[in-house]
Amino acid sequence: MRRTRLKTATLAAVIAMVGLAFATATPPVAAAVSxxxxxxxxxxxxxxxxTASNGLSSxxxxxxxxIPQDHAAGLVLQFHGDDAYEFKNPTSSYSLGGASGxxxxxxxxxxxxxxxxxxxxxxxxxxWENGSANADFVADLVNTLxxxxxxxxxxxxxxxxxxxxxxxxxxxxPEYSSQINGGGTVVFGGGGVPRVSAAPFDDALVSDLPMHWxxxxxxxxxxxxxxxxxxxxxxxxxxARGFTTDLESPPGLGHNLSGRFGQVLAQHLDQHxxxxxxxxxxxxxxxxxxTPTTPPSPPTTTPQPTPSAWNHxxxxxxxxxxxxxxxxxxxxxxxxxxxxxxxxxxxxxYTTRTGPRTLSIVSSLSxxxxxxxxxEADGTIVGSGSFRTLP
Numbered sequence: 001m002r003r004t005r006l007k008t009a010t011l012a013a014v015i016a017m018v019g020l021a022f023a024t025a026t027p028p029v030a031a032a033v034s035x036x037x038x039x040x041x042x043x044x045x046x047x048x049x050x051t052a053s054n055g056l057s058s059x060x061x062x063x064x065x066x067i068p069q070d071h072a073a074g075l076v077l078q079f080h081g082d083d084a085y086e087f088k089n090p091t092s093s094y095s096l097g098g099a100s101g102x103x104x105x106x107x108x109x110x111x112x113x114x115x116x117x118x119x120x121x122x123x124x125x126x127x128w129e130n131g132s133a134n135a136d137f138v139a140d141l142v143n144t145l146x147x148x149x150x151x152x153x154x155x156x157x158x159x160x161x162x163x164x165x166x167x168x169x170x171x172x173x174p175e176y177s178s179q180i181n182g183g184g185t186v187v188f189g190g191g192g193v194p195r196v197s198a199a200p201f202d203d204a205l206v207s208d209l210p211m212h213w214x215x216x217x218x219x220x221x222x223x224x225x226x227x228x229x230x231x232x233x234x235x236x237x238x239x240a241r242g243f244t245t246d247l248e249s250p251p252g253l254g255h256n257l258s259g260r261f262g263q264v265l266a267q268h269l270d271q272h273x274x275x276x277x278x279x280x281x282x283x284x285x286x287x288x289x290x291t292p293t294t295p296p297s298p299p300t301t302t303p304q305p306t307p308s309a310w311n312h313x314x315x316x317x318x319x320x321x322x323x324x325x326x327x328x329x330x331x332x333x334x335x336x337x338x339x340x341x342x343x344x345x346x347x348x349x350y351t352t353r354t355g356p357r358t359l360s361i362v363s364s365l366s367x368x369x370x371x372x373x374x375x376e377a378d379g380t381i382v383g384s385g386s387f388r389t390l391p
Contacts, residue, residue: 040148042067042112046090052140054133058119060141061090063103064112064149074155074183075145076106076265077138078115079164081189084125086161087117095161095261102159105266111157112149116141118167127160127167132196135171142179154182154208159265161257162227165191169234174198182208184272186265189215189255192230193237206242211235212268213246214260216253227255318367318390367391 042064051057067073078096080087086095096102096115106113118127119137127134145151156179160168165187173185174194182205191213215231231247239245248264312325368391 039150040064040145042069042149050141050144052119052137054136054140056119056133056137058137059087059117061087061096061115062112062145063107063114066107067110067112069150072150072152072155074109074111074157075149075151076102076111076113076157076159077142078102078113079127079158079160079167080115080117080125081162081164082124082126084117087115090115094258098262100259101262102265103262105262106157106269109266109269111155111269112145112151114141114145127163128170131167131171132175134167135175135196138172139176139179142176153180156180156183157265157269158183158185158187159261160187160191161261162189162225162255165189166230169193169238170195177201177205177209180209181205184209184268185211186268187211187213187231187234188257188261188264189219190225190227190230191215191234193233201241201243203242207244210244210268210272211238211246212248214248214257214264216255216257217249217251218254225255314387316387316389320389321387 040062044061044063044065046061047059048062049057049059064073078086080095086092089097090103091097093101096113098104102115103113116138118125118134120126120129120134122129146153158168158173160166168185168187169191170193174196175198177199181202213231213235215227217228219227220229228249231249235245235247312323314324315322367389370388
């Protein structure tokens with residue numbers, strides 16, 4: 001049974017005794033806090049700097065204004081999709097902002113909301129690249145938030161979209177489930193099986209962390225990523241380990257979930273926050289999700305190449321492959337993605353130029369193994385295929 005949101009005065013006092021305050025300049029984590037025991041201010045602050053003990057630095061927003069301080073508060077951690085559109089535009093009604101956004105819906109239920117920017121400085125900002133080190137970064141941030149706020153560790157919600165969903169289910173939760181004692185997850189547009197060795201899950205957490213997947217039934221490969229397949233595999237993996245899971249796949253819905261995030265999250269928060277008798281309260285009226293509006297990423301001014309222009313050949317080697325590709329004018333970046341069903345995920349980014357070019361993929365792949373690959377240019381799939389490395 002879910003624990004009640006109101007904790008005893010003793011527990012609240014113990015948690016509140018540990019206080020930290022962020023500095024205004026970009027500091028290392030040790031210098032980013034105060035030792036005065038006054039705790040962090042319950043205000044809304046955006047683009048706050050944070051440096052973890054592993055040296056990774058990035059930013060986070062915190063929305064705590066109006067949250068009661070007389071008892072431990074729930075925490076919503078939000079992880080953006082690739083390129084971090086929602087983090088960069090926190091007032092947009094696409095995800096975080098507006099009356100139906102994640103911040104307002106969480107605040108109205110007494111939750112502090114903390115969207116986090118991935119500490120990625122190479123190419124598009126992603127959570128899943130360097131995922132294990134990113135999980136270490138988030139773990140440090142969570143510890144700092146717990147020390148600075150009166151956080152209810154039994155009511156922590158992990159919310160992520162696309163690459164952020166992958167980060168939650170594939171890296172952070174498998175490695176750092178011990179940081180939370182309950183709450184839930186709501187992952188959108190993905191959420192696959194762990195890509196790291198999962199630490200043993202505590203039995204109490206398994207029974208008190210409902211996990212929800214929300215991925216459109218048509219989200220099966222546009223842009224080269226089959227989010228529905230990952231959601232199906234991820235939810236099945238966690239269900240096999242005892243977690244309560246569910247997967248919602250609205251028909252006809254693709255990867256664009258504009259305007260849906262806050263209301264879907266609110267529905268699940270309401271389902272798991274206990275009422276006066278200790279049982280979950282479920283809304284009597286269904287959540288109405290709006291029609292998707294604008295895509296999550298702003299329009300690009302870079303001319304988009306057509307797939308027919310990307311003639312290419314690939315020659316396998318023992319531990320990689322040589323790819324020769326004709327790159328058309330106006331292309332700012334090409335990404336060569338190589339995947340294996342039961343292996344790691346490799347991403348190679350190149351600053352491109354026109355004309356034929358050979359991209360050598362070496363010292364990374366396994367001999368005598370079949371790999372799939374895609375070519376992407378400025379976010380558009382322009383070629384794909386498969387090859388088998390030499391024995």
